[in-house]
Amino acid sequence: MALEHAILVSLLEKPGSGYELARRFDRSIGYFWAATHQQIYRVLKRMEGDGLIDAREVAQQDRPDKREYSVAAPGREALSQWLHEPIEPESVRHELAVKIRGAAFDDPAALIHEVERHRKAHADRLAHYLAGERRDFTGPEAPRALDAGRELQHVVLRGGIAYERMTLDWLDDVIATLERLAPPHAGAAR
Amino acid sequence: MALEHAILVSLLEKPGSGYELARRFDRSIGYFWAATHQQIYRVLKRMEGDGLIDAREVAQQDRPDKREYSVAAPGREALSQWLHEPIEPESVRHELAVKIRGAAFDDPAALIHEVERHRKAHADRLAHYLAGERRDFTGPEAPRALDAGRELQHVVLRGGIAYERMTLDWLDDVIATLERLAPPHAGAAR
DNA sequence: CTAATCATGTAAGTAGTTACATGATTTA
DNA sequence: TAAATCATGTAACTACTTACATGATTAG
Structure with missing residues (x-):
């Protein structure tokens, strides 16, 4: 909880x-x-x-x-x-990945738009994170460091930024893969 | 659902x-x-x-x-x-990030062990993914490409690999940050 | 004969989502 | 006067977790 x-x-x-x-x-x-x-x-x-x-x-x-x-x-x-209690390392729920594997039994090309939509959402989120980082974690206040709360908020934000960048790269890979599967004959199945 | x-x-x-x-x-x-x-x-x-x-x-x-x-x-x-229906781009649940921000109100150093435990779990998962990739997606079967199911399973796996690599890098960053906050005087609060 | 694996479930509780509802105040 | 924002909730439902339970077969 x-x-x-x-x-x-x-x-x-x-x-x-x-x-x-x-x-x-x-x-x-x-x-x-x-x-x-x-x-x-x-x-x-x-x-x-x-x-x-x-x-x-x-x-x-x-x-x-x-x-x-x-x-x-x-x-x-x-x-x-x-x-002080240990927690289980995250069990992920990645609905888009289910769709991507499911596309093998439908038309892979039809998923390209959806993936592009997600790509855009992640690009927006990355831009938002980066703006927040510039706003809150740059500038001359650096010497007043060792503020634990500030440092920890920043490292969590850096995690969000790394996640969005990784996701963007991966979604590009997904789109390229779907496009490669699309051209010869749309509507492939196993 | x-x-x-x-x-x-x-x-x-x-x-x-x-x-x-x-x-x-x-x-x-x-x-x-x-x-x-x-x-x-x-x-x-x-x-x-x-x-x-x-x-x-x-x-x-x-x-x-x-x-x-x-x-x-x-x-x-x-x-x-x-x-063919659009889905919402994932709403994340990252419990460890809650803990990291919470550590500002407790002892940041006490969290290092927990983060290291998570780091190990992710390193194991990465090794497992890479073994699966070597097993299922390398070798001379490449020419028989354009098997949509195989390609899509591979791109999803590449996503998992990218996620674990990104997470390992981030957790190293988290550990370094916690260590930086720890030495001078344990038990910091805002 | 004991533990591990295969195989399938019930019951009770907690968490989370979706739909519906109300009402104040502020800005255009 | 209409839309947007601030503010707080109820009700019904769906999803998910945890604990408990049973019984077969196989390997050590």
Whole structure:
């Protein structure tokens, strides 16, 4: 149940409402742990009930009021404990790879468009990561290094960048392979 | 619900029992779509009920009998239809990245062992992929190219290899970063 | 005779998705 | 006054995980 832990990390980095968390899960933290607002609200409620987080009603003039959550001592403890437990190295779910192998039993050429669409999505994400890196991790603030949080956010971002670059290269390979299989006679099967 | 589609692809590549599928999901196809035997048996039953696959009782002398499944015409049709539908570019779930960002609020040095454990798992997987590539995709059978299934299996495997290589490099970066944060004063926090 | 492999499941619980719903405030 | 953003939820469903269970056959 890593969503709880992802929420704890995000709230330690900065307290916020369910809505704000949902937006973070569309950006930074969500790049490696996706969650919808429905799920977030449900889990926040449970975590509050378990005493892991505290809620504080915040009245706002220019916007609807909100409930701001922050991490309570038992939440910090729970996170710390989880950090010291081993986790299983990721079991991947790569739907596009299923499609690519499935294309052998259909028309490989028909998949080219879909793969190109994914390629574009990954190129956009890479551009977004690189912009974030330029914004947050370059410039003269470097001497103030040894800020653990900053360094660790950066190394995770570098992972995202490496992942997107690798994926782009691979998708080019996939497209080239599909094109090679297409020209002679469309509609190949085993 | 891509498990159904992954099963269809796997059964088109080669018919088999639930047990055999479960083993494939521990190897080849499972490298990009994980599933346990419990889930597989349940989905197989549903798919049979939906007419997507056919079952055939196979008596064996040297082993317990089994039910061998193969793809029926409606199953082929369902796969073909799915292949022509667009899917969302993957939403990633990278638990280790959550831990790395969480380490800012605990002892970064304490995470080094965990990351090294993951590094080893990925190194093993890479070695396994490379052995599979040497076994199945090298040698003099090259001229018999244009076998779509073979080519597509290979490009998916190349993706797995690229992913593991990228991950190893990144985990080295992570370890170096954690070590850099560790020496002066263990137990940093923001 | 014991462990390993082959083979198939049930039951209970947790996590996650999709659809639906409401209402405030702000900007065009 | 309509659309966008901020803000929070419920309900129903589907997917997935974990624990438990059984029984055959084979190799050591």
